[in-house]
Amino acid sequence: MSQDAQKTPYNPPALEFKSSTFSVPVLVLSSDDQITVEQQLLAKIQLAPEFFKNSPLILDVQELNKHNIDVDVAAIIGIIRKLGLLPIGIRGGNPQQNEQGIALGIPVHSIHTSSITADTNKPKTPAPEPETKDLLQTGTTLITQPIRSGQRVYAAGDLVIVAPVSAGTEILAEGNIHVYGALRGRALAGVQGNTEARIFCNALQAELISIAGNYKISEDLNQNVHNKPVQIYLDKQTLVIQEI
Template identity: 65%
Template sequence: MSVDSQKTPYNPLALEFKSSTFSVPVLILFSNDLAVIEQQLQAKISLAPEFFRNSPLVLDVQELNKKDLDLDIAALMEILREPGLLPVGIRGGNLKQNKKALALQIPVYSVTSSSATAEAQKRKTITPPVPEPITDPGTTILITHPVRSGQRLYASGDLVILAQVSAGAEILAEGNIHVYGTLRGRAMAGVQGNKAARIFCSDLQAELISIAGDYKISEDMQAISRNKPVQVYLQDHTIIIKDI
């Protein structure tokens, strides 16, 4: 047998595990009444259906357990999946809840910060699902072509778009967002908590805008004049839209 025939065949790299951080919406429950939960969930989703469609979700049940309220995990998962939400974890659960979640192939997470949870309860916030950054931290991304429906862009610095953003598109930045065209779709600046971030655009017709988690949807912006440049910023947890 020749030496060459004894060599191990070359196989190109097919996979790799990497540590990464993603921001996922957290649903905090204060009641175990499934009918009430379903009703209020549908009301919330109806305000911004495209934002929540196919969105991952972590279920937080620690407030229920503080009150010794039991919860039918399996029934709740069906309620969450019905409108298109994708439960990807549970936190704050007791032994019984965690075992049930694992049986349903739902990962169990530990509670990372009680203070952060308390702050989230005081505010109407959205933490958008954030894809892995496509550039080095803090780098500004310049986009020269239109952002089409279904596309999602993320910048770890500022995001500058020299064209329109179509309905159904989603643009996210840890810094500011500049759109030199019509802004439809969803725009979220300061997604890692930067409350000083702003959104600038030539024509605001967005489905949803957000600064550091606080947001407005299209129904809240009907009085905004179109075809004129505006800036969006956060003031005392309130989204302000002002002409430039």
């Protein structure tokens, strides 16, 4: 029998579904004033244009519906797209709003996400859809390899990194984050709502920091703590950055 005849044919499936964890920003509307929404959203985008460029976004209208404030979903989606954001879902909507979203190719989301939330005064967010490295073991996850631009790392417990963390990365943990070096990119601790989580680093150079959905971008950080060893924690829903 020839060598070619002994080869096993390679017939992989054409596709497969896999579970993964993503951090998706949520735009929570608290006003139905389209002009105000557009102006405030544009102002935030101009603060960090690379963050918002082609960023995915979930539109949340539950606050408006709680107060019986009607909103033109199609118009808001149009504003979001006009400003270069990519709406990928709507949540908190009533049946009519959900139908509007679906008609525009926007699926209905009813899940709780571990993403950054935002209102018209504080929209925000990360992230390209780059190479993803999901590390889901519980306990402490130790990373000894560099986290390069475009990578996303997720840990179900604490995350300890003893290697460089480059700009353009995203590191997420359900527990604490420890970076023994310069912290660049985006760091999100307590992503499942753990308000006791903390972020520790030897040199704060992050583009975004977040604990349990409460966040600050680099423009909001006091320059007195830039490039210094700090710990970051929540105090009554306020992010505190303290030198260590």
